[in-house]
Amino acid sequence: MAKYLLVSFKTCPWVQRAAIVLREKKVEFEFRHIEPDNRPDWFLAISPHKKVPVLRIDDKVSLFESNAIAEYLDETIQPRLHPEDPIVRAVNRAWTDFLPTFADGVTGTGYAPTEEAFHKSSAKIPAAFEKLEKALATQSDGPFFNGEKFSLVDAAYAPFLQRYFFLDRVKKLGHIEKFPRLKAWAEALIARPTVHSFPQPELEAMYRENLKRRNMWASQFIDSPKAAAE
Numbered sequence: 001m002a003k004y005l006l007v008s009f010k011t012c013p014w015v016q017r018a019a020i021v022l023r024e025k026k027v028e029f030e031f032r033h034i035e036p037d038n039r040p041d042w043f044l045a046i047s048p049h050k051k052v053p054v055l056r057i058d059d060k061v062s063l064f065e066s067n068a069i070a071e072y073l074d075e076t077i078q079p080r081l082h083p084e085d086p087i088v089r090a091v092n093r094a095w096t097d098f099l100p101t102f103a104d105g106v107t108g109t110g111y112a113p114t115e116e117a118f119h120k121s122s123a124k125i126p127a128a129f130e131k132l133e134k135a136l137a138t139q140s141d142g143p144f145f146n147g148e149k150f151s152l153v154d155a156a157y158a159p160f161l162q163r164y165f166f167l168d169r170v171k172k173l174g175h176i177e178k179f180p181r182l183k184a185w186a187e188a189l190i191a192r193p194t195v196h197s198f199p200q201p202e203l204e205a206m207y208r209e210n211l212k213r214r215n216m217w218a219s220q221f222i223d224s225p226k227a228a229a230e
């Protein structure tokens with residue numbers, strides 16, 4: 001099998017997406033964490049947008065963009081995470097296309113610099129949740145997006161749903177309770193061992209630390225660097 005190196009910032013949800021796919025496929029890989037504020041020259045040379053993730057293959061080729069990485073891994077390594085049926089696969093791809101919009105709501109709220117920006121961004125979350133709630137209703141009875149089988153859609157959304165809960169435990173947002181299918185899906189994803197690059201309390205503490213370091217509005221509600229999560 002090829003040699004894989006996944007270049008990462010420890011708390012990056014897009015890296016986590018790629019790592020989930022690697023773990024679902026039981027691929028051995030080197031996980032190399034670099035510092036966002038000190039990106040080494042070798043990394044800048046292989047990352048066109050200077051962003052993580054980058055998947056370096058056999059010290060020769062560098063893939064970037066988490067969706068392209070996930071699709072590549074799915075085309076080259078079993079088990080296939082995309083559904084076999086082309087229509088279902090197209091629907092799945094349409095929902096992974098929605099991920100950046102969904103992610104903006106969650107990330108933009110956590111990283112809102114002011115109270116006004118926080119509430120403005122938080123108010124947009126239910127519309128995105130509603131769309132997913134409807135998609136889940138037509139897709140399957142769970143626990144995952146397509147039913148019993150974990151898919152690339154699950155790998156894509158898991159990191160952002162996890163961060164929604166992280167933020168909700170810092171400053172109550174109270175949105176997901178109104179979307180029972182989405183909530184159950186999120187909980188099933190978080191219960192999946194492959195979703196985690198770090199033990200959840202460790203990642204949650206890092207998330208809180210990031211909010212504080214960047215002095216985001218929500219950070220004033222952090223009473224302890226340790227997460228309330230179990």
Ligand SMILES: N[C@@H](CCC(=O)N[C@@H](CS)C(=O)NCC(=O)O)C(=O)O
Nearest residue numbers: 012013014050051052053065066067
């Ligand atoms: N669309 C990209 C997003 C990747 C991304 O935004 N990564 C962030 C870290 S979570 C990054 O590297 N940011 C550095 C920067 O913007 O300079 C993907 O799916 O891989």
